[in-house]
Amino acid sequence: MGEEQRSGGRTASPGPPGPAAQSGHPDRDRWNARYGGGFVPSFDPHRLVVQALSLGLPDGPVADLACGPSGSALLAASTGREVTAVDVSDVALRLLGQEATRLGLTDMITLVEADLTSWRPPEKSFSLVLCTGYWDRELFPPAAQAVIPGGLLGWEAFTDAARRVRPRLCADWSLSPGEPASVLPPGFEVLAELDLPDDENGDKRRLLARRGTD
Numbered sequence: 724m725g726e727e728q729r730s731g732g733r734t735a736s737p738g739p740p741g742p743a744a745q746s747g748h749p750d751r752d753r754w755n756a757r758y759g760g761g762f763v764p765s766f767d768p769h770r771l772v773v774q775a776l777s778l779g780l781p782d783g784p785v786a787d788l789a790c791g792p793s794g795s796a797l798l799a800a801s802t803g804r805e806v807t808a809v810d811v812s813d814v815a816l817r818l819l820g821q822e823a824t825r826l827g828l829t830d831m832i833t834l835v836e837a838d839l840t841s842w843r844p845p846e847k848s849f850s851l852v853l854c855t856g857y858w859d860r861e862l863f864p865p866a867a868q869a870v871i872p873g874g875l876l877g878w879e880a881f882t883d884a885a886r887r888v889r890p891r892l893c894a895d896w897s898l899s900p901g902e903p904a905s906v907l908p909p910g911f912e913v914l915a916e917l918d919l920p921d922d923e924n925g926d927k928r929r930l931l932a933r934r935g936t937d
């Protein structure tokens with residue numbers, strides 16, 4: 724798909740409709756419907772970003788993949804980090820951009836409307852790459868390679884077991900046993916790996932790993 728990049732403050736600016744305005748991408752349509760209407764984002768940061776920021780990061784920007792209306796991106800930006808926030812949903816990005824503007828963080832957050840089944844981050848570019856609530860086996864290795872030496876990779880997604888209570892969650896979107904640690908590229912040290920059982924909403928697994936400095 725196409726890709727549109729804009730800074731947080733320009734989300735509402737007039738101009739020709741980008742790929743966001745087109746319908747027909749199943750993920751975008753589904754998530755736009757979820758985030759549209761009466762959805763009220765909490766803008767709470769994910770625990771992983773809180774943990775990552777507390778551990779100490781090398782200088783450099785943060786990437787938040789499949790960000791949604793992300794409190795994690797806002798928190799990282801509020802600490803003075805530039806953030807690249809990527810999502811296929813233009814509605815999510817608009818919500819995030821509006822909140823960034825409200826908080827005076829417009830210049831710190833770049834919103835990238837892109838399909839993560841094909842969009843890839845540049846190698847060795849981010850002190851923290853974060854992805855929560857999304858899993859794609861093809862994305863994970865390049866996302867890990869986007870971490871700079873000494874930086875962190877944080878990931879959380881549903882496991883295969885979650886499919887018991889989420890029958891529409893297909894195998895490609897859930898973590899198999901051992902993943903994602905088992906598919907980390909060489910040179911990463913696992914700092915934390917946590918199984919998060921949840922009979923009601925579906926089990927998840929969380930990973931935090933640091934890239935060695937070679």
Ligand SMILES: C[S@@+](CC[C@H](N)C(=O)[O-])C[C@H]1O[C@@H](n2cnc3c(N)ncnc32)[C@H](O)[C@@H]1O
Nearest residue numbers: 750754789790791810811812838839840855856
């Ligand atoms: C469960 S939400 C997670 C949002 C946020 N990271 C969080 O933890 O709250 C999944 C996100 O993935 C995005 N998404 C789904 N399919 C995508 C795709 N193919 N490319 C990019 N983003 C996608 C959705 O728009 C949605 O914002």
